[in-house]
Amino acid sequence: MKKIGITGQKGFVGSxxxxxxxxxxxxxERVNFEKEYFEIPEKMDEFVxxxxxxxxxxxxxRHPDHEVIYASNVELVKKLTDSLERTCSKAHVLFSSSSQEEKDNLYGKSKKEGREILASWAGKSGGTFTGMIVPNVFGPFGKPNYNSFVATFCYKLTHGETPVIDNDGEVKLIYVGELVQEIIRQIENGETSDAYEVSHTSVNKVSEVLAKLENYKKLYFDNGEIPVLESKFDLNLFNTFRCYFDMKDHYPVQFTQHTDxxxxxxxVIRLGIGGQCSFSTTVPGITRGNHFHTRKIERFAVIKGKALIQLRKIDTDEVLDFYLDGTxxxxxxxxxxYTHNIKNIGDEELYTIFWINEPFNPEDADTYFLEV
Structure with a gap:
């Protein structure tokens, strides 16, 4: 078992x-890291x-003063390197640099210099170093106006604002889940590579990405329809988009009833894709679920009885409660x-329709059990 620590543990990629x-x-085994460790050499050494x-x-x-970005990023690398030297560490160090290394900006310069500092440490100490040069990253929970233009567009479209394109160029992108799997592969390989270029997984014009997101807003955010998702990129972009809702305001979404x-x-659901639709009955007092998915799209529709549906983002404590009634x-x-469950809180059987975008496969279930 490898003991792994992540500086920036609570950031976008780190989390x-x-x-x-x-x-x-x-x-x-995950070794906890707090950003305060950078300011306390003893804590940093204990972590390392x-x-x-x-x-x-x-x-x-990002910072209004690019000199601050440069100085901060280089200083963080030096503090880590100082600790590695003080503790005579032989750890495998992986560093996330950026494809902006070759651009004429201080952020790219700070990442390149940081990579070179850590490569030099590994060469002198006999440690293992992987310097990963990473393309633009997008995915759920990125900060708008900070991590990615995708995060900014998603936030604006779901909060009544209008996205603006500053430069409609082609962008090489990688989904955060794909990047994480690449980092894990490099951890398992345990090999030194001072400048390992992580391959992008899609190339898109900014306007093309925005057009897809605007379609998701129209079909899904406004009308609850699952759009056509033709590629893995489309699925990843859609799952990213879904994470920017203010869920307390958005759910539960009332169905339109046609009575005579x-x-x-x-x-219950209008689809541009297939999937699996199932039906359950639940006796009073019973709770189903308490699990989460990392890629699946899932809908719970209550058609009879009273239910409490609960959701919690797995690294937070806030529980979202939604009360639904079949009437x-x-x-x-x-x-x-988001780990989630559904409980029958009424006095009669609860009838629920479940839809998920891919049939259940026990060998690749993408279902992880965790109490809400």
């Missing part, structure tokens, strides 16, 4: 890596001494990385 490592407790592997992700991406003397008709049918969709 995804930390949570994904947690899905393999038999292979990896525990680690077989250190993934250095802590960095400043025979009874009522309700359309006024409604649904809640489950974002990726």
């Amino acid at each position: 995804h890596l930390y949570n994904t490592l947690g899905l393999r407790p038999e292979d990896f 001494q525990q680690c077989d592997v250190i993934v250095h992700l802590a960095a400043m991406n 003397p025979r009874g009522a008709f309700v359309e 006024d049918p409604a649904y809640v969709d489950m974002p990726v990385w």
Whole structure:
């Protein structure tokens, strides 16, 4: 079992890596890191001494003064290197640099210089170093106006604002989940590579990305329809988009009922993709679920009885409660990385329709059990 520490553990890529490592407790032990350790050499040394592997992700991406970005990023690398030297560490250090290394800006310069400092440490100490040069990263929970233009567009479209394109160029992109898997592969390989270029997984014009997101807003955010998702990029972009809702305001979404003397008709879901639709009954007092998914799209639709649906983003404490009643049918969709459950809180059987975008495969279930 490898003991792995992540500087920038609570950041965009860091949190995804930390949570994904947690899905393999038999292979990896996570060593906790707090950003205050950079200012306390004793704490930094204690952290470094525990680690077989250190993934250095802590960095400043944006600041009005670019000199501040440069100085901050280089200083963080030097503080880590100083600790590695003080503790005589032989850890495998992985560093996330950027494809902006070759551009004439101080952020790119800071990443290149940081990579070279750590490569020099490894050469002198006999440590292992992987300098990863990473393309533009997007995915769930990125900060708008900070991590990615995709995050900015998603936030604006779901909060009544209008995205603006500053430069409609082609952008090489990688989904954060794909990057995390590449980092894990490099951890498992355990080989030195001073300048390893991580391959992008898609190339898109900014306007093409925005057009897809605007379509998701129209079909899904406004009308609850699952759009056509023709590629893995489309699925990843859609799952990213779904994580920017203000869920307390958005859910539960009421269905449109069509009634006549025979009874009522309700359309549960309109699809541009396939998937699996299932039906369950739940006796009073029973709770189903308490699991999360990392890629699947899922809808819970209550058609009879009273239910409490609960969601919690797995690295937070806030629990979102949604009360649904079959007399006024409604649904809640489950974002990726949110553990969720459904409980019958009524006195009669609860009838629920579940839809998920891919049939259940026990060999690749993408279902991880965790209490809400």
